[in-house]
Amino acid sequence: MSKLIFNDIQMKLLEKNPNVDHVSERSISYTSDFKLKAVKENLNGKSPTQIFIEHDFDLKVIGSTKPKECLRRWRKTFKEFGEEGFTTERRGKASTGRPSSTPLSVEANLKKAEARIKYLEAELGILKKVRRTRKAGGEEETVTTSEKFMLIEQTIRRFSLSHMVTYLCKMAGVSRSGYYAWIKAENERVKRDENDWKDYELIKRIFDVKNGKAGALVLKMILEKDYFVVMNHKKIRRLMKKFHLVAKIRQINPYRKMAKANQEHKTHPNLLNREFDQDEPGKVLLTDITYVFYGAGRPAYLSCVKDASTREIVAFNLSRTLKMDIVNDTLDKLSDSLGDLIHPQAIIHSDQGFHYTHPEFQKRVKELKLTQSMSRKGNCWDNAPMESFFGHLKDEVEYSKCQTFEELKKLITEYMEQYNNYRYQWTLNKMTPVQYRSHLLTA
Structure with a gap:
């Protein structure tokens, strides 16, 4: 599979080419006619690159090696099976072009289509929430029409189901015209x-x-x-x-008594009191969330946990939304990172944001045997090292050049690896965070 990842704009551009059957984020499916025509032109002396350029493919988008790779496969298929290798039903994605010994019947094709729809329904169970509610951020919220449109668009892209818009709109209980209007307004939504x-x-x-x-x-x-x-x-x-x-x-709240019976968001005192340098790895953990924009101004949110003593980023999580999953997943990664080596006096310090006062977050912190501490309201200096790290990240990482969330995630991951293992810091005795942690443990 190609290492290239196509963004939405590139996929839409490729789908307009009449020689393309459908496009996913990682692959292009070409029409049988184009494959056969390309092989014949190649056998007559044309290079793979020339053939693709003449058929309106942008090599900057599909990659300069793609034509040669495709023609190598297609020539092999043509040599073994002739034209039938491109026109007859084949056996799955891993097929080398060998025609099926028994062509699928109409009934078999119907069953295949039904199975694909059932699989799609199982994968996208969220569509069933059209008739019920979900919990987000501790409050009951209904699934919005915009969220339904977003899910339909993602489904069509993921499974290349360009001819199933009507079916999916009916399934979600939204209008087809409304969906296309939502697609057209994408740039306005981003702005x-x-x-x-x-x-x-x-x-x-x-x-x-x-x-x-x-x-x-x-x-x-x-x-x-x-x-x-x-x-x-x-x-x-x-x-x-x-x-x-x-x-x-x-x-005014008619359900005031009911609300009191529920566990409310609670803050915690500032136990850390800006005493960041403890010279004990894992004793003081700082956490916060920042945002980065990618593509056409799309926001992504980065949650991090930083060891105050070593400056090491011990856990991080990148998310498209600010739902509670962003901090819950960060705690899961923190747990995996620390393992059984949790400091007996470990403190996790944050601001008084919604996520950190949430009962679910506080419960999971206790399960990890961490003591929770919070900055004073409106005082960013109480969590200054975390703010400083986010400042360095935004100065050093060209995240705005990323076109897809996957590209951004890869770039952030690479930066974390470089920051922890290769970025020397003057205040750490000219060591990297990982080196300084080893230094403190052996001192």
Whole structure:
């Protein structure tokens, strides 16, 4: 399989080529007519590269070695089976082009199609949530129409089901015309998400200064009078809901007694008190979340855990969303990284963000036998080493050049490897974080 990964724009561009049957993120399926024509032209003296260029393929997209690799396979098929090797039903993805001894009947083809649909339904069980609710961020939320459209688009891309739009829309309970309108508005959504994040950062700054005791109307007044920014209160409420900002003020709640019976979000005192240098690996762990934009301004979110003594990133997780999975998966990776070597006095320190005050996160921290500590409200210096690392990462990693989430994930992983093992730091006696950890353990 090719090491290339096609992004959405490249896949759409390739699918417009009449010589292409369908495209996935990692592979291109060509039409039988093109394969046969390419082989004949190659046997008549044309080079593979020339053939692909003349048939409107961009070698910068598909890779300069792709034509030669394809023609090598197709010539072999033609030599063994002739034209039948391209026109007759073949046996699966691993087939070398050998025609099936018994062509599939109409009934067999129907069963094959039904099996593919059933498999698709099983893989995409989330579509069944159209008729029920899901829990996200501790609150009950219904699956939105936009999420359904997103799922349909991902399904079509993943399984190359360009002719099943109507079926999937009916399955999800949305209109076909609405789906195409959603596809057309992709660039607008990306731009809106980027603008939402910038507005959220400003709102969050004020929200923290007010110790979380400011609702949408108070935030609106402060924005207008102190920052000279006019923002509709409905937009502020939407952003607060989107990024889980809940004001600590009395609100009318008909289910107040029921809410009290549930475990609420709780903060913890600042046990660390900026005493970052403990000279004991694993004793002080810092964690936080930052964002990076890739492709056409799409946001991704990076959760990290840093050893304050060695500066080593001991666990990290990259996610497309800010759901609780981003911190839960980070804790899983932290557990795998530490194994049984958890310091008996280990502290995990964070800000007072939604994720870290969530009952589920706090429960898992206790299961790992870690003591939780939190920064004071609106005080970034209480977690300064973590903020410093994110600053270095954004200065040194050209993440905006990544076109796909997979490219971004690979780039971030490579940087973490380089940072931990090869980046010398003056304050670590000119050692790398991994070297300094070994130094402290043997001292």
